[in-house]
Amino acid sequence: MAVSLKMVVHSFCMVFLVMTFLIELGRGQNHCEEVQSCGRQPIRFPFRLKDRQSVSCGYPGFDLSCTQKDKSKKIVAAGASLGAFFLVVLVLITYRAYRSSKQEKENQLRIERFLEDYKALKPSRYSYSDIKRITNQFKDKLGQGAYGTVYKGKLTADFFVAVKILNNSKGNGEEFINEVGTMGRIHHVNVVRLVGFCADGFRRALIYEFLPNGSLQKYISLPDSDSFLGWKRLQDIALSIAKGIEYLHQGCDQRILHFDIKPHNVLLDNNFTPKISDFGLAKLCAKDQSTVSMTTARGTMGYIAPEVFSRNFGSVSYKSDIYSFGMLLLEMVGGRKNTDVTADNTSEIYYPEWIYNLLEEGEDLRIHTEEEKDAKISKKLAIVGLWCIQWHPVDRPSMKVVVQMLEGGDKLIMPPNPFGSTGSTKPRPARRMNLELEAIEEVE
Template sequence: MKVEGDKKIEAFLNRHEFLTPKRYRYSDVKNMTNSFRDKLGKGGYGDVYKGKLLDGQHVAVKILNKSKSNGEDFMNEVSSISRTSHVNIVTLLGFCFEGRRRALIYEFVPNGSLEKFIFQKNGDRQLTWEMLYKIAVGIARGLEYLHRGCKTRILHFDIKPHNILLDDDFCPKISDFGLAKLCPGKESVISMTGCRGTIGYIAPEVYSRNFGRVSHKSDVYSYGMMVLEMVGGKTLNDEDYHTSEIYFPHWIYSRIELDEELRLQGIVDDDVDQERVRKMI
C-alpha cells in the first residue's frame, strides 16, 4: 500500500509526464551501477555512483536518502532540471521511483566538483586564473539561463562549489536542484517558509525576511560568495578564515567601498591575471 507521500509523487509524475525524462526500474539502476560498486561521492541528499547505460554512455546515479519531506526534494529536482537545456546545467537523463527507492540519473561529468580544485593545497593553486575566470563566467551564464532563459524561472538556492561540476574541458555545470523553486510569473520574488541553502552562501533575506524579499538575487549572492572563495583559495567556512586578522570578503568590500586599489600582489603576481581577478570580483 502506498503511503500518502508516494501517491503525491506518483500524481506529480503523471501530471508532468511530457516533461520528465526516461523512467527506470530499480533493477535497471542496480544493473547500470553494477550493484552500486563504484561510489563517486556523498551529498546531503544521498550517495552518487558511477554507472553505464545499455548504449555505453557513462552516467552518475544519485540514490536519494529516505526523504522526511514527502519527496519534495525529489520532485524539485525532476520538475526543475527537466525544464532545462544549457551547456552550463547538468543534464538529467532519467529517474527511478519505486516507493522509497528513488534515484536520479545524470550525465557523467568526469572532473567532479569545483570544490576539489579551487582550494589551495600546500599553498599552491590547482587551476590557472584563466581557467578560474572561465569557470566563473560559465556558472554566471548558467545562472542567467535559470533566471531569465527558461520559460519558467528557476531559483536554485544552493549555489556553492560542491554543486558545480566540471567536464573534461573544465566547463562548469550547475547541479543538485533539490532545494530549487519554480517561479511561474514574470517576477522572481517568491514567498517561502523556512530557510534553505548552505551556511556561508545563504543570502541574508533567505534566513531573515527583515533584509528584504527572496528572489533570484539570493542566488546571485551565493554566486558572489563562491567567487570570493575562488579568489581567496579557501572555504569561507574555514576556521582559519574567521580567526585570521582580516576576513577576506570584508576586506574586498571595504576596498571596493573606498574605491581603493585591491592590491592583489599577495594573491596574483601577473598583470593579466590581476585583471582577471578584478573582473571576477
C-alpha cells in the same frame, strides 16, 4: 543504391556465355583451315551467311568465304576485348554491391546508436532493478551527502552516468520532485543534464550525465596546490556559471530559482566546462513574479542571501541566487572559504569584507598572481562578486548585467560598502554575518 545478388549472377552468366562462344569460334577456325579449301586460297575468316557461300564449315547458320585478308585475328581480339570489358563490369558491379551492402549496415548501426543516445537525452523512468544493472550492483561509489549516495554507472557502452540514490529518511520527497520537475525541462550547456529517474516503491534515484572532473570545490579550495586551474580558466568558468544561472532565471518557460549555488554544486566535464547541479532546493515561479514565499530558510551557510533569513533585508527573489554566486566568485578569487581562522587571531574573519577593504584602499589583493593580467582577472572577479553580495536585493545587479560585467573590460566601478554604515570606509570588526540573521517563517 545496392545491387541485388540476382543481377550479379545474371551478369556473370552472360559474360561466361560470351567467352565460351568466342573460344568455340576460335576452335572452329582451326577445323575449317585443315579440311576446307577455296581454289588456291586458304579458308579464312570472316564468316558469311549461307546464301553467300555454298561451303559450310560446321557452324549452323554460317558459311566460310574466300578472302585474302586475315581478319580472324581481329575478330578474336575484339571478342576478347569485349569479354574483358564484361568481366571488368562484373567485377565493378560485384564490388559496388558489396560496398553498398556494407555501407547500409554501417548506416543502420549508426542509427541504432543514435536512437540509444537520443533515448538518454530525455529523462526516462527506470526500475530499481535497472538501477542495479546500470551501477553494476553499486560497485563504484563517487560520494555521499546528506540526501543520498552517488554511484558511477553506464547506460550504454559509451555513455556514463552518475546515479544518486536518495535517502528515504530525508524529507518528504520534495527533493525528488524538485529535481525531476525542474531539470527535466532544462537544456543548457552549463546545466547538468538529468538523464533519468527511479521511483520504484520507496526507492528513489536520480540519474545524471557523468562529469569526470568532479566539483569546482576541489580546484579552488587549495590555492597553493597543483590543482589550481589558472586565472584565465577560472574567469571562463565564472562566466559560464553566470550564463547558466541567467538561463535558469530567464531562458525557461518558468523562472527557476536554485537556492544552493556554491562550488560543490558546480561540476566540471572533461574540458572543464562548468555545469550547475543539485536542484533539490529549487523553486519555480512565473517570470513576472518579483518575489517568492518560503516557510523556512534554505541553502548552505556562507552562501545564503540575508533576505532568506530575515525579510528585513528585502523579499526573497532571483536576486538570492545572485548573492550566492557573488560568494562563489569571492571564494574563487581567494581560494579559501568565506570564513577562515588565522594564526594571530582565533576569531573568524569575514573574508569578503577583507577583500573589499583591500580593493577600497587600492592595495593589491596579494592572492597568488604572478602576472599583471592575472591580477586584473582576480580584481575583476572580486569586484563583480562584491556587487553581487550587496545586502539589499535591490542593490544587486541582474544576472544579465553580471554576464556583461564579466565579458567587459577591467575598468569596473567599486560597489557600495555592504559591510558597514553609509560613507564609512574603515575596516570593520570581523564577524560572521549569516549566523547573526534570524530565520523567520512565512506561509506559502
